[in-house]
Amino acid sequence: MARIVVTGGAGVIGSHLTDVLLAQGHEVTVVDNLFTGAKRNMLHNRDNPGFEFIRHDVTEPLLVECDQVYHLACPASPVHYQYNPIKTIKTNVTGTINMLGVAKRTHARFLLASTSEVYGDPLQHPQVETYWGNVNPIGPRSCYDEGKRVAETLTVNYHEQGHVDTRIVRIFNTFGPRMLFNDGRVVSNFIVQALKGEDITVYGDGSQTRSFCYVDDLVAGITATMGKDGFMGPVNLGNPNEMTISELAKKVISLTGSKSKVVQKPLPKDDPTRRQPDISVAKRELGWAPKVDLEAGLKKTIADFDERLRRGETAR
Numbered sequence: 001m002a003r004i005v006v007t008g009g010a011g012v013i014g015s016h017l018t019d020v021l022l023a024q025g026h027e028v029t030v031v032d033n034l035f036t037g038a039k040r041n042m043l044h045n046r047d048n049p050g051f052e053f054i055r056h057d058v059t060e061p062l063l064v065e066c067d068q069v070y071h072l073a074c075p076a077s078p079v080h081y082q083y084n085p086i087k088t089i090k091t092n093v094t095g096t097i098n099m100l101g102v103a104k105r106t107h108a109r110f111l112l113a114s115t116s117e118v119y120g121d122p123l124q125h126p127q128v129e130t131y132w133g134n135v136n137p138i139g140p141r142s143c144y145d146e147g148k149r150v151a152e153t154l155t156v157n158y159h160e161q162g163h164v165d166t167r168i169v170r171i172f173n174t175f176g177p178r179m180l181f182n183d184g185r186v187v188s189n190f191i192v193q194a195l196k197g198e199d200i201t202v203y204g205d206g207s208q209t210r211s212f213c214y215v216d217d218l219v220a221g222i223t224a225t226m227g228k229d230g231f232m233g234p235v236n237l238g239n240p241n242e243m244t245i246s247e248l249a250k251k252v253i254s255l256t257g258s259k260s261k262v263v264q265k266p267l268p269k270d271d272p273t274r275r276q277p278d279i280s281v282a283k284r285e286l287g288w289a290p291k292v293d294l295e296a297g298l299k300k301t302i303a304d305f306d307e308r309l310r311r312g313e314t315a316r
């Protein structure tokens, strides 16, 4: 049994991670400011004696005792991380320093949830961990992309200078139950629009690609990375199954049986053209690969959204 801190544990990936860690018999302290997370994502754990929630902003120092830190706190959707870009940078820089400080003081193992966005609009395809990326330092996505790049640098520096046992995972587009209705990312937008019979909003001509990973697979990859001795990463975690956004729209319409029609909206500035993880390192070092195919993952996510919409869920 380990004492584990999960920052961002009220969010999509963090709440599923918390469930897995509790089921394994660990004690979990979720640290979250509830910006894009929700209490309802943790309510089912309320009576578990191993579970604790601290409403806390990681940009402020925190004193906790623990054996492991999973540092996930950061809004992940472009809509939310661009809402207050300076705050996003503070979360990634000051927040990561604070949580690395916790790991250093308590000799805890530390895992940073980084992102495929460190590759920017990639000129190499698929993306391998040794690729340095193609990132605009002054664009609308920079607060997140550059913030995560500094977070990676800090993590490596705390390892080398501060002797913290660190890991970096680079997460590619991940989806699943519990995404906010207004999350703004493509999978949740399309599902909500399809279920409500609203227009499906494809940005640009829909030819840009992404590779979508189901949250359970991603969580398995994260825990495998934390569990492996002497492995720092960075390691790509994602599903290499690449598709265009237009194809995703068709898939969601067919799985929901929706009568929604597809409409085009302007493509956001600096929207990456292609993205696909090379997961050779994860396969070799962790013996990890995603198991849930897109259709199965979408079906589970659609069922979750459908149930929440029927229930009239509005509040967080």
Ligand code: NAD
Pocket (backbone or CB within 6 Å): 007, 008, 009, 010, 011, 012, 013, 014, 031, 032, 033, 034, 035, 036, 037, 038, 056, 057, 058, 059, 071, 072, 073, 074, 075, 076, 077, 091, 095, 113, 114, 115, 116, 170, 171, 172, 173, 174, 175
């Ligand atoms: P999410 O928005 O659902 O969860 C993020 C959580 O962090 C939320 O609960 C939010 O309230 C919390 N948070 C944000 N700022 C905070 C702060 N200053 N202090 C404390 N808590 C704060 O997003 P997610 O999809 O679960 O992503 C989790 C992590 O994985 C993020 O770090 C994200 O950058 C990374 N990631 C996710 C994806 C993806 O496709 N889901 C891809 C790449 C990287």
Ligand code: UDP
Pocket (backbone or CB within 6 Å): 077, 078, 173, 184, 185, 186, 187, 189, 190, 201, 202, 203, 204, 208, 210, 245, 267, 268, 271, 272
């Ligand atoms: N996208 C879209 N319609 C939407 C939301 C997003 O066409 O309603 C596109 C977006 O422009 C991008 C892709 O879907 O090309 C993935 O967007 P998301 O915000 O989910 O993630 P990211 O761009 O960070 O990978």
